[in-house]
Amino acid sequence: MKILLATAYDYPHAGGLSTHVTTLKAGLEELGHQVDILSFSDVPAWKRKALAQGPSFLLNKFKKGKGIVWSHKMRRKFLQGLIEANKQKGYDLINAQDPFTVLAALATGIPTVATVHGYMTFESISKGSLLENSPEEEYMKDIEVQAYRGARKVITVDQRLKEYVKEVSGIDATAVRNFIDIHQFKPNKEKKHEYRKKYGLSADDRVLFVPRRLTRKNGVIYPALALPEVLKEFPQTKLIYAGSGEALDELKEIVEENRLNDHVVFLGAIPHDQIKEFYALSDVVLVPSVHSAGVEEATSISALEAMGSGSPLIASAVGGLKEIVNHQEDGLLVEEKNIKELVESIVYLFQHPEKGEEFAAKARQKIESEYSHISAAKKYESVYLKAL
Structure with a gap:
């Protein structure tokens, strides 16, 4: 298969999602698949700053939560454009790593699988980027549900997230616990x-x-x-x-x-x-x-x-x-x-x-x-x- 791993976050970056993508790519390639990665980092720097990050910062000054919603909307738009621009590569499937990327991938017509790494809305509240019980929280929750219901299949990185996806969207996901490259991380x-x-x-x-x-x-x-x-x-x-x-x-x-x-x-x-x-x-x-x-x-x-x-x-x-x-x-x-x-x-x-x-x-x-x-x-x- 020719597979595209895509995320609306930066890649590579210091964090578990980026590590997951790198390690999954290595595993799939060992099985003989062709794997590419597209991320927010592939968007030109001026576009990221001028159209996503800058306005997000200013909107958050006006009301906490407005900034993250704007940023995610723009990231979704950028990812959809990147995927469309790369469609000629003939991908059999997109494995999207976050809800906004799932929706971006679905809009391109390429079969899409979603991987759920966490509780997007709750994590935004935990980090202080989103206010609890706000319209922005409701919007983010709705995006999650749309993504889980729209994807052909949903994979979660643990059993609790599988239960969460079922609870909020009614979708039965497949739990595949996180993993590491055992050749890279070994006793030394x-x-x-x-x-x-x-x-x-x-x-x-x-x-x-x-x-x-x-x-x-x-x-x-x-x-x-x-x-x-x-x-x-x-x-x-x-x-x-x-x-x-x-x-x-x-x-x-x-x-x-x-x-x-x-x-x-x-x-x-x-x-x-x-x-x-x-x-x-x-x-x-x-x-x-x-x-x-x-x-x-x-x-x-x-x-x-x-x-x-x-x-x-x-x-x-x-x-x-x-x-x-x-x-x-x-x-x-x-x-x-x-x-x-x-x-x-x-x-x-x-x-x-x-x-x-x-x-x-x-x-x-x-x-x-x-x-x-x-x-x-x-x-x-x-x-x-x-x-x-």
């Missing part, structure tokens, strides 16, 4: 000291790594709030964040108030290849997600990458994280926002590194058997064939 602990030296870290440092976008639903403030207690037991602890987002200012305030500047590193959004080096040099990876405005973590790609990379994982017991981590078998689960539990779990793994190694080995086995990009691509292929 023999390079631990080499990478620490590269990034100015000591062999004696205890390194906590948070590979998350700095947004509210990712619970990124909680490792920083837990750090003062961890430092009482392990004063050489370093907490490293890889990601950007609206929670950065709040995080910096916590660091300043608790005098943690020498112990916290903000890398910002870094290339995906570089993330692998931080998994290798870390002692523990943290995925501290929380409920926010009705949003729960789906099958976290960051958690899967950590489990595939040989790093012991501590995650919040919310959403899809509960589905992928077996507590005290291949990782540790803690109650969301529970700083005391988070501290105890970190200290436990620091005190018992052999237990962390045991968790990590079992986690890798699970990733190979259940979350391979090849097995996921076969499931996507099956859905595509049904759609056609």
Whole structure:
């Protein structure tokens, strides 16, 4: 098949959707399919800024929510134009990665499958871009329903999203849990000291790594709030964040108030290849997600990458994280926002590194058997064939 993966968001960007698209493309190509990617990034920069991002910023000043609606409408229009301009390539199918792109793809007449990565409307409220109980919220919800009902088939990245799609639109989706490229994300602990030296870290440092976008639903403030207690037991602890987002200012305030500047590193959004080096040099990876405005973590790609990379994982017991981590078998689960539990779990793994190694080995086995990009691509292929 000739397949187009399309999204109204930027590609590539630091985030799970972009990683998903890259990894799915690799899996489908290994199965012999031809795969192209179209995204908002393919629109000329002047158009993006002058017609989508700029007006969106100004409209949001007038009323929160108007900006995001405008932006998404323009992104839909741009994507439809891009797809029309590429129709001569003869795509058999479009796999659209968000509701607005689904509608853009449907307008071109090419068979369309939708992948649902999250709760678009609720996530916009959680981020503060949309007001609850506003006309804009209702508009966004309606777009979701139109997309789910219009697509030939709908795929969700976890079971809860499957239930959500059924609840709001009546459509029976197929749940295919998120996945990773098991050849790219694999244990590499023999390079631990080499990478620490590269990034100015000591062999004696205890390194906590948070590979998350700095947004509210990712619970990124909680490792920083837990750090003062961890430092009482392990004063050489370093907490490293890889990601950007609206929670950065709040995080910096916590660091300043608790005098943690020498112990916290903000890398910002870094290339995906570089993330692998931080998994290798870390002692523990943290995925501290929380409920926010009705949003729960789906099958976290960051958690899967950590489990595939040989790093012991501590995650919040919310959403899809509960589905992928077996507590005290291949990782540790803690109650969301529970700083005391988070501290105890970190200290436990620091005190018992052999237990962390045991968790990590079992986690890798699970990733190979259940979350391979090849097995996921076969499931996507099956859905595509049904759609056609």
